[in-house]
Amino acid sequence: MTRTKVISILRRNSMLLILLALYVLVATTANGFFTINNQLNILRNIAVPGMIAFGMALVIIVGEIDLSVGSMVAVSACLTAWFVEKLSGGAFEPAAWTVIVAFAGTLLFAASIGLMAGLLRQKINVPTFITSLAMMATLAGLANLITGGVPISSFPSWYYFIGSGRFLGVPVPVYLLAVAFAITFTISNFTALGRSIYAVGGNMEAARLSGINVWRTKIICLMMTSVFAAIGGIIYSSLVNAGNPTIARGLELEVISAVIIGGISLFGGKGTIWGAFIGVLFLGVLLNAMTLWGFNPYVQQVIKGGLILAAVFINFFIDRK
Amino acid sequence: MTELSLKDLTKHYGSVKALDGFTHVFEAGQVHALIGKNGSGKSTFVKMISGAVQPTRGTIHVGDSEANFTTPRQAQDAGIATVYQELSLVPELSVAENIYLGRLPKRRSGLIDWRRLNRLTEELFQEIGGLEISPSALIADLSVGQQQMIEIVKAMSFRPQVLQLDEPTSALAQTEVQHLFALVRRLRALGVTIIYITHRLAELGMIADTVTAIRDGVFVGSVPIDKASPPVILDMMFGDLPPLVRPATQIKREDPVLSVRKLALFPFFNDVNFDLFAGEVLGIAGMLGSGRTELLHALFGARKLDSGTMRVRGDTVAMPDIPTMKSLGVGYTSEDRKHAGLVQMLSSHANLCLAGQAKIAPSGWITNGRERPFVERQIAGLHIKVGDPMLPVASLSGGNQQKIVVGNWMNNAPEILLFDEPARGVDVQAKRQIYELIWEKARDGVSSIVVSTELEDLTECCDRILVLRDGQISETFANAGIDPKDIYAACMAAPQTVGAVS
Numbered sequence A: 001m002t003r004t005k006v007i008s009i010l011r012r013n014s015m016l017l018i019l020l021a022l023y024v025l026v027a028t029t030a031n032g033f034f035t036i037n038n039q040l041n042i043l044r045n046i047a048v049p050g051m052i053a054f055g056m057a058l059v060i061i062v063g064e065i066d067l068s069v070g071s072m073v074a075v076s077a078c079l080t081a082w083f084v085e086k087l088s089g090g091a092f093e094p095a096a097w098t099v100i101v102a103f104a105g106t107l108l109f110a111a112s113i114g115l116m117a118g119l120l121r122q123k124i125n126v127p128t129f130i131t132s133l134a135m136m137a138t139l140a141g142l143a144n145l146i147t148g149g150v151p152i153s154s155f156p157s158w159y160y161f162i163g164s165g166r167f168l169g170v171p172v173p174v175y176l177l178a179v180a181f182a183i184t185f186t187i188s189n190f191t192a193l194g195r196s197i198y199a200v201g202g203n204m205e206a207a208r209l210s211g212i213n214v215w216r217t218k219i220i221c222l223m224m225t226s227v228f229a230a231i232g233g234i235i236y237s238s239l240v241n242a243g244n245p246t247i248a249r250g251l252e253l254e255v256i257s258a259v260i261i262g263g264i265s266l267f268g269g270k271g272t273i274w275g276a277f278i279g280v281l282f283l284g285v286l287l288n289a290m291t292l293w294g295f296n297p298y299v300q301q302v303i304k305g306g307l308i309l310a311a312v313f314i315n316f317f318i319d320r321k
Numbered sequence B: 001m002t003e004l005s006l007k008d009l010t011k012h013y014g015s016v017k018a019l020d021g022f023t024h025v026f027e028a029g030q031v032h033a034l035i036g037k038n039g040s041g042k043s044t045f046v047k048m049i050s051g052a053v054q055p056t057r058g059t060i061h062v063g064d065s066e067a068n069f070t071t072p073r074q075a076q077d078a079g080i081a082t083v084y085q086e087l088s089l090v091p092e093l094s095v096a097e098n099i100y101l102g103r104l105p106k107r108r109s110g111l112i113d114w115r116r117l118n119r120l121t122e123e124l125f126q127e128i129g130g131l132e133i134s135p136s137a138l139i140a141d142l143s144v145g146q147q148q149m150i151e152i153v154k155a156m157s158f159r160p161q162v163l164q165l166d167e168p169t170s171a172l173a174q175t176e177v178q179h180l181f182a183l184v185r186r187l188r189a190l191g192v193t194i195i196y197i198t199h200r201l202a203e204l205g206m207i208a209d210t211v212t213a214i215r216d217g218v219f220v221g222s223v224p225i226d227k228a229s230p231p232v233i234l235d236m237m238f239g240d241l242p243p244l245v246r247p248a249t250q251i252k253r254e255d256p257v258l259s260v261r262k263l264a265l266f267p268f269f270n271d272v273n274f275d276l277f278a279g280e281v282l283g284i285a286g287m288l289g290s291g292r293t294e295l296l297h298a299l300f301g302a303r304k305l306d307s308g309t310m311r312v313r314g315d316t317v318a319m320p321d322i323p324t325m326k327s328l329g330v331g332y333t334s335e336d337r338k339h340a341g342l343v344q345m346l347s348s349h350a351n352l353c354l355a356g357q358a359k360i361a362p363s364g365w366i367t368n369g370r371e372r373p374f375v376e377r378q379i380a381g382l383h384i385k386v387g388d389p390m391l392p393v394a395s396l397s398g399g400n401q402q403k404i405v406v407g408n409w410m411n412n413a414p415e416i417l418l419f420d421e422p423a424r425g426v427d428v429q430a431k432r433q434i435y436e437l438i439w440e441k442a443r444d445g446v447s448s449i450v451v452s453t454e455l456e457d458l459t460e461c462c463d464r465i466l467v468l469r470d471g472q473i474s475e476t477f478a479n480a481g482i483d484p485k486d487i488y489a490a491c492m493a494a495p496q497t498v499g500a501v502s
Helices: A002-012 A014-029 A036-061 A069-088 A096-124 A128-147 A157-164 A172-190 A193-201 A206-209 A214-239 A252-259 A274-293 A297-320 B042-049 B073-079 B095-099 B114-127 B144-156 B174-189 B201-207 B230-238 B291-302 B322-327 B337-341 B348-352 B368-381 B398-410 B428-443 B457-461 B485-491
Strands: B004-013 B018-027 B031-035 B057-062 B063-065 B082-083 B162-166 B194-199 B210-213 B216-223 B258-265 B271-274 B281-286 B306-311 B332-333 B416-420 B447-451 B464-469 B474-477
Touching: A002 A014, A002 B018, A014 A274, A014 A297, A014 B485, A036 A069, A036 A172, A036 A193, A036 A214, A036 A252, A036 A274, A036 B082, A036 B337, A036 B368, A069 A128, A069 A214, A096 A128, A096 A214, A157 A172, A157 A214, A157 B464, A172 A214, A172 A274, A193 A206, A193 A214, A206 A214, A206 B337, A206 B485, A252 A297, A274 A297, A274 B018, A297 B057, B004 B042, B004 B348, B018 B210, B018 B485, B031 B042, B031 B174, B031 B201, B031 B230, B031 B332, B042 B082, B042 B194, B063 B201, B073 B082, B082 B144, B082 B474, B095 B144, B144 B162, B162 B201, B174 B194, B174 B201, B194 B281, B201 B230, B210 B230, B216 B230, B230 B428, B258 B291, B271 B291, B271 B464, B281 B291, B281 B428, B281 B485, B291 B322, B291 B416, B291 B447, B306 B348, B322 B332, B332 B485, B398 B428, B416 B428, B428 B457, B447 B457, B457 B485, B464 B485, B474 B485
Parallel strands: B018 B216, B031 B194, B031 B210, B082 B162, B162 B194, B271 B474, B281 B447, B281 B464, B332 B416, B416 B447
Antiparallel strands: B004 B018, B004 B057, B057 B063, B210 B216, B258 B271, B258 B306, B464 B474
């Protein structure tokens, strides 16, 4: 391997190297960081932002944005609880089918919101920045409306398992994260759709004139992200065992931060799912470490913000070379 | 005198010698054409003279003073102005504001002195012999040719002794080119040393006093224009180059591949009829704004027709949109490679596999390995010079980028190819290769339609040439040694019916 090749590989994986450095730093300075339990804990904590980040990565690569994912998580949690409550008539132990129907209804709702954002972009050229900003407020309001502002606790006793349960010692949300990774990674690397996503984000007109269905590509990405956010909402509703309208406030910023740290260009056409995963894991490890180090939460916020800037700088200098 | 003298001017990028030991004196008060194929070092030359990049070694003298600059601003102060191919005007500002951007005259209150600004601009226009453009007109309302002239006037407002023009005519129509030449001649009369870079060899006789050639980063020679016959020029640019001969073709003029009747797209054309036969190369000529590009877009389904019928191999196309036309074997290469032809940030590999997705991966599953044979076939078949196909396509020369666009469509096994300005911004050698490719495909039965501003290109390349004028095909020329002048006359002829097109 030549020197330039080594440099190029290092450069492409710079965020991974920084993450490894952070691992070494934290492992040597924070007590209880490098235990299997804590590692699994980190993975469980990043499961929801992570799967949304995978969708968000595709949305940003295709040249759009979705600011409504935080509110989508909240409304999905509430909607699921509301469906179960209505379908079971407020029974103490609702039947399993009510939960399944509730899932289907919630996911369908989420998909249709993504579809709507895409169609608005296509038909009357409203930027998704605007539609999703509007959706951010609308969906948060809707979450409060259907719950009346207080959490709905309507779930059957086994429902906790989705968010808090373990299978073979690994938390269930971690499996869901792995599935989301597998799906988005496969799409971006091994399908015609993935190729189209990069082409559309890189140059929409060139993609259109190559006969790529630009709008279908964008709409699929937007719908997928909405659905991932809804699954995130379901996981959270299980974790707190209620449809709570106040959860996931500001989650969109965390997700977008992770995506940027992962080296995905906000201008579209560039970035990888693997990068998004590194970004999410980086934030998760950092948060966990700062807690173990006993940093005050306000300091944590400041550091998080500074890191996003730092990541943007690093990516800028890598791109320039 | 303020001639521009260069001594041993050299630029190395790593081990690549972009320009190597360029030594020459460009006399003042003359137009010096600088020619060379793509990648010969012309742009490096321009960038070094304009201060955008610094020479590895060598010196630049303007008149007697040595010019050492590290920024374009310093080059400007030293009396060197440069007008690049890409316009850098602000569309929403006025002509005068653009010319004096960053140094607008102000009143004592700090507000802009509009009257003085417009007067200064008027004076500037007078000095170069008058321009029929209002200083207060918005740039966005001007034609590309007028914008190009404003760009030159802006450069002139810095009172340069040396003016570099990088392909100023590449986006202009014939009449606008004449206006631009008149402006350049007036500047020459003012004693400015003009370096004129162009791909259009036909222009040299009209505007240049000397012709200087660069080949592979090396100064080849400089001859006065009366000695610069086409063979001499080609020889300087390419060394030995075999003559280009259009192969004789036997086209069966029955059962057209593509047949269009009464095509209308307001306000561009209202009654277009023609047939395209298997293996035919059909040229479409017409003035800028005659609707050539729009016609190609409509044939490709990228623009919706107002009315008319299209038949491919005898079957009427009910809904001509891009997916339909693509599935019928129609391909389209855009006149605007950068913005509509290629995804610049993606690799050559990825750009070669955009249009052919359905052929490469019918099931929707794709891997690099599956794409690779398609990529390699086009790189070999089209002689595309790519170092590593995984590197961004933006790093390739214009000619090679154009071949990638063509290769992208070849991977969709096309039967009808629509070429919009295939030779724009590529050098003579690359242009020949593209024509040879069109002919080679024609022998295999692929039909092509070529649109070009350069009428010489059409007479060189096509079997038959249609002239689009007044919204219809006004004349048809079978190409057996026709003179581009006849086609030009047909393009320019006065409308036959009054008010045929608004």
